[in-house]
Amino acid sequence: MEKEECIFCKIIKKQIPCDMVYEDDKVIAFNDISPEAPVHVIIIPRQHINNVNSLNQDEAELIGHIFMVAKKIVKTLGIDETGYRIVSNSGKQGGQTVEHLHFHLLGGRMLKWPPG
Numbered sequence: 001m002e003k004e005e006c007i008f009c010k011i012i013k014k015q016i017p018c019d020m021v022y023e024d025d026k027v028i029a030f031n032d033i034s035p036e037a038p039v040h041v042i043i044i045p046r047q048h049i050n051n052v053n054s055l056n057q058d059e060a061e062l063i064g065h066i067f068m069v070a071k072k073i074v075k076t077l078g079i080d081e082t083g084y085r086i087v088s089n090s091g092k093q094g095g096q097t098v099e100h101l102h103f104h105l106l107g108g109r110m111l112k113w114p115p116g
């Protein structure tokens, strides 16, 4: 399922360009257009899922796969040892602005905690 107006579905369909970092048959990863850190990659499933609320049990493997992809990317970008953060914002108070499940992969600098 995909949403006509979803910006990330448009990236997947190559209707909008992106700075691709990784792709396979299940997920794509690209550099965030407005990076908050030297490394700021967005990892998304090709399948349109709104956010964590809409996850089904049969998508559990897909979420596991996303983390395996994150592991590959941090190694490739050389931040596996220095550290990084993987974040998925859900809903208004979670700060979600794009309603297509995505994981921010942030690194390359000392990250503050807790987030604002």
Ligand code: AMP
Pocket (backbone or CB within 6 Å): 007, 016, 018, 030, 031, 032, 033, 034, 035, 042, 088, 089, 095, 096, 097, 098, 099
């Ligand atoms: P969130 O605010 O958690 O929903 O994250 C959405 C992220 O997508 C933000 O960090 C945006 O900068 C990023 N973003 C929005 N449009 C694009 C785009 N066309 N290409 C790359 N990143 C984008």
Ligand code: ZN
Pocket (backbone or CB within 6 Å): 002, 003, 006, 007, 008, 009, 010, 047, 048, 049, 099, 100
């Ligand atoms: Zn979508």
